[in-house]
Amino acid sequence: MKVILDTELKFEEHQKLKGKDSSKFAITTTDLSVHFGLKAAIKKINLKIRRNTVTSIIGPSGCGKSTLLRSLNLMHELTPRTKVTGTIKILDKDITEYDVINLRNKVGMVFQKPNPFPKMSIYENVISGYKLSGKNPSESFDDIVERCLIHSALWDEVKDRLNKPAISLSGGQQQRLCIARTIAINPEIILMDEPTSALDPLSTMKIEKLIHDFKNDYTIIIVTHNMQQAARVSDFTAFMFIGDLVEFDKTKKLFTVPTVKLTEEYITGKFG
């Protein structure tokens, strides 16, 4: 019970600190379904995600975690024969009211495999969001690069070689560079699809620490196959199974006293 109160308190604190508007929820989905052709990948998902919290999505492979995540920044637009139904509210506005570019400026994404732009330097990668779309930031590029690299805990490792190619970095460093690139455009929500599954334990730890520190500034949703990770980094956890949202609750509660039998079986390793 104490844990639950903790989360509540933290949330209220953050709201006060940031002076944000009254809205508690960063993302609300209502009956969200995604079909690829005739096949339903996720079915009638109802999810409310609070601002400045970390939510993890867990579930066996193929249950639709990535599909759910990618519908939140309209990434499905690229896939042919994809049908998205239901409603999604992002920061109190219906997703259809956004211009897709504006939406993606607000909802950043970090991918499973580190994917820095290979023909750009470290420096250029951080500001690539501006450079590629031709937008002008309010601060100087130098400031952005320094701030975001410090924020993503990469600055000390790369400050002497900012003009080196990004692909000369290690996998873990590349992933932190991708995080820096994402926060450079000041998103409010960050979606992470198995951001550490390709990384070694040490890099994983660094990124988990980042996620923890990020809570003050961003709302984070992270897909993970690692239940310890979910337990470590998130305030809330959603458990999905074959396209359904089975259970969604405070992480501590879901991992200690799950209400649904299926959840219990999954987190105790009976299947999956």
Add this chain to the structure above:
Amino acid sequence: MKLDDIKFTDGNLQRRKILNRLMLSLCTIAAVLSVAPLLYVFFYTTFSGISALNIDFFTQLPKPVGETGGGMANSIIGTLILVTIGSLIGIPVGILSGIYVAEYSNNIFSNIIKFVTDVLSGIPSIIIGIFAYGVVVLTMGGFSALAGGFALGIIMIPTVTRTTEEMLKLVPVNLREASLALGVSRWKTSLKIVLKTASTGIITGILLSIARVAGETAPLLFTSFGNRFMSYSLTEPIDSMPVRIFNYAISPFEEWHKLAWAGAFILIFLIFILNLVVRFITRDKYSINN
């Protein structure tokens, strides 16, 4: 099959080694066979053409039959002009339609483009020449550099489209997604990420198509026609190296045969240089090795 069933006996190993050596030699022979004609052509042209090469070849106009000497200055300039016009038409159209086909590959229109480019690339160049004759020469009322360049441009389009498309498809999806997820529009993503990543391959494709049209003869015969004099005008007939080489080669004069060899040599040499230049331009600035 259990692991125990696999026997690593000496006999087996011996057989595999022999087979391996056999296949390797077959591959080597095939490789030599494919390079040999190229080397032969290169050296034979060099050998036959070099004696007719001198300053005059690059600075003089062709001399009438009977007079010795003379050069191909007008044909060299003419080929440069024709190839430039062709490139101005073929490269942008080819690249843009390549992007369209690769990036928006799921609609009927792009399938039509794909089909048409396939057909177009199989059409003999002389037919493209007839087409250019009908479209440009007849409407403009005479042979012209423009008509020749137009024909070359049409010939370039399918090659450039196809290489662009194939190179773009090689670019990993996750780079596109990275860019889109940053709020970069689809069009800018195609241009600044996908196209840039694929640029080396595309430039190579463009180069090959330039090299191909630089040596085209048939479509020029009734479009740019030929011109004994120096011409920089786009609306006049213009000379070109392949057409001049062709005319000289089928003539009965020994002197002209030599000039034709020299022309062929220069043509090959130009293509060779073009290749080197592009290799230099497209060397990877960010390869980890440098």
